[in-house]
Amino acid sequence: MPHDADSPHESDRAPGGPLARWLAGPGGGGEVLRVAAPLVVSSLSWTVMTFVDRLMLRNASGDTMFAAFEASTAWFTTLCLPLGLCMYASTFVSQYHGAGQPRRIGPSVWQGVWLALAWTPLLLALVPLAPRMFSLAGHGAEVVPLEIDYFRVLSWGGPALLAGAAMQSFYSGRGKTVVLMVVDTLAALLNVLLDYLWIFGHWGFEAGGIEGAGWATVVSLWIKALVYAALMLQRKHRADFETGNWLPDRELIGRLLKYGGPSGLQLLLEVGGFTTFIIMVGRLGVVEGEATGMAFSVSTLAFMPVWGLSMAGSILVGQHLGENRDRTAARAVWTTLHVAFIYMAFVSTLYVATPGLFLAGFFGLSPLSVDPATLDGHDAAVWAASVVLLRFVAAYNLLDAFLMVFVNALKGAGDTRYILLVSLVMASLLSVMSYLAVAIWEFSLMGCWAIITAWVFITGVVYLLRFLQGNWRTMRVIEQAPVLENGAAS
Template identity: 35%
Template sequence: MLFERNLFDRSKPGNFWEVFRIALPLILANAGHSINLFTDRLMLQNFSKETMSAAFPAGLTHFTLICYFVGTVGYANSFVAQYFGAKMYHRVGAAVWQAIYMALLGGLFSVAAYFYAPALFRAFGHAPHLVELEVAYFRILALGGCIPLLTIALSTFWGGQGKTSMIMFVNLLITFCNIPFNYMLIFGMDFGWFKIPAMGILGAAYGTLAAGLVGLLVMVGCLLGSRTNIARFRTWNMRFDKDMFLRLFKFGGPNGVQLFLDLASFNLCVVLLGKIGQDVLNASGVAFSLNSLAMIPMFGLGQTVSILVGQGIGAQDIPFAERAVRSARLWLYFMLIILGILFLFYPEPALTLFQLEPGTRAFDLAKIMLRFVTAYLIFDGTGILYGSAIKGAGDTKFSMWIGSTFAWLLFGIPCLVTFYIFGLPSVRESLGPDRADTYNLWTQWTIIVAYIMILGTTFYLRYLGGKWKGMKVIESEANDHPRGAIPKEVGVDSYLP
């Protein structure tokens, strides 16, 4: 049942209100990130349409390249949650530090991508002036790739415990820094005694990294400067733990692989849509940007479910985990229905924010695209919710195989085949170029809807199967310390620098 009375009983762990308490800061944190993307693209759209068109694929490509590490590093959330649920508090700091080492490895990988940027974006086949802008934007993000990864690693310390207010605070701080930083660097500003030149798309990249660095430094100070964190969670325990690091690879790696292959297929779709024409590229960028707003409650509630399921697994309390999932589902569907109504019946105000003028082809295309987005919203939310639940327990291999296989078998390859078929000279001659492009465009959007519907249903059925209930990503207390010599609480001075 969707509505259950006991979900509103505050005395029961995992109730509607507890989920709200944990999810709201995460939703606001995700909102801060989406506001960053939204305002960046809005500023770039006002600077020039070319910079907006270049920033979207370039930013998505960079995130796709590092998303293996995003997924792997972020999975430390489940480690912290399960240690916290099992009351093995002394292992929390070690889990966070293994995530930090993984983030540094990802940062090196990001820097290496700097040198391959020109060849990569030329292969996309976009106009030469767009390729130049894409490469410039991508290279700056590549050099600072460790900043978002380290922020994710540090956030797992608070996220796994369900203390999500800290994550919200840092993300909103980044947002409050990002907007003025980007404005000054994109458009330039004259202070009289000091003048910042207008840097356009380069300014957007620099501003984003600078704001992220501010948030990262705040997290470092809070993690390592608290005597409580040092004493209870051993946050100064920087020792490389080979066993835990390998387990992070084992369980977090599939999560990263799924995210990489999923986003790679999505990136391919964006590139193919861009090849159809400039109006299609502009409309798609706007539609996907608005779709990212709908992802805010999805990801926030997905993270909440992953945390609470992890804590339930660690505490060996499955009813608590199941109740948390049902409570999150109620919140999710309520939010998505409201967003669906706005996208379907009142899209014009949102579209005009991106300087799409009513009556233009790009405006009309974006309006239709939002109808497709509305069609898959509930299924997308279902997939994220139940996928997060089983991954929080440790069922990451299934998620990887299903998510990755479906991303290409049902999405990436069909989009590629569609683009190839409607690009054949014989087909274009038979249908006419305009009709062929129209069929190409809406066939690809139909594929997107079908893929998300099937994926969401599959994750729901996997959750119902219950295999996740017997999984765990952490070691037992006995296995970790066979002599039982290490207490859960130690003196502060032992871990002070």
């Protein structure tokens, strides 16, 4: 397959200093930031939504916040496999876009929606199993009923999350990420407003507590999915991208399962490993569980924007490979890593230097005048543990940048079988180590967090080595269109 491995970058010929050359040309900082900036804002909107959600619940009670964190993690775990499939439609869209085959884009998106609908009965079948699921976690009697209630409510939003993820790919795969930024931000703001009304009871809403928080999320997810459907079905898109062609396509859905299936399993395995870690840490005690929930909630302020950056890198890999320009795709990945590292370093420094800025709201304190001495015994213990855990977060977030950027670059090329193999080994290792650390070795909270930090480092290095190996450069998930005499794809 032809590629551009020996062709010079446009940036090599660009005038100016190192910064100008870094910004210039395909795969450079200018292109990466153009695609990534809206995705970062979109990711931050989700972060703000979940962060405010847990902040409000923590002010209701610590048990409520911990229950919401545990239940939402379990709920997301049940969605990982189909979510990975639905999101992978973005790789098909990006490669078809790069290859100049726009009329294959709409049908690709709809296959993701069909997979979302097919998975819905299985998701809802888990609702009556919630009591059994959470009773096995071994958490306190005051927490388990809250976990069950929250999980049951969130389950009704699962189909909307999956279908919305598939329809988002219509815009993300083509690099039209501003649309995602606007829609996702408005949906997050709606969720925050509904949280305030539904948790505490305002403007005629009944005070629903943790269930109110769940219904606020469900309503926001369904409205967001409907907005994406309406945008995608505009007349111009039906004409240019065949978005009105919603019928199942056996061959196309087969390829989506072939390449997206390993991607979904990878997401399921890794989130499952994290879920096991969270459940086992919850067995250490209420203080340890609350501190872990806070630390992970705060960590999303670094994680989700870099996830948005890595998704931009995946999109650009797909587009440039669709153009048969693998060297440009590689440049986009390294550029994405540069930006991710700068952001991670900045936020991680704040985690260590000013932890109160991130933790104060959980305790009803002002971020600008934090005085932990005013906290009582339980809250003081949670505060002290959370401050230490943020140092772990600062360390593993920097390592997580490697993991996210390179795993999404490989996904953008279609190297999902290798990703699945790594996930089978590493996620199983994390689950086993989490169990042994708590149940057998009786590690402390800090010992458990040392394990997960080392796990992120090792996994990131494995994906980096695979990227450097270069097998991804010749991979494609789409069929190659015949080339006409004028060089255009038919």
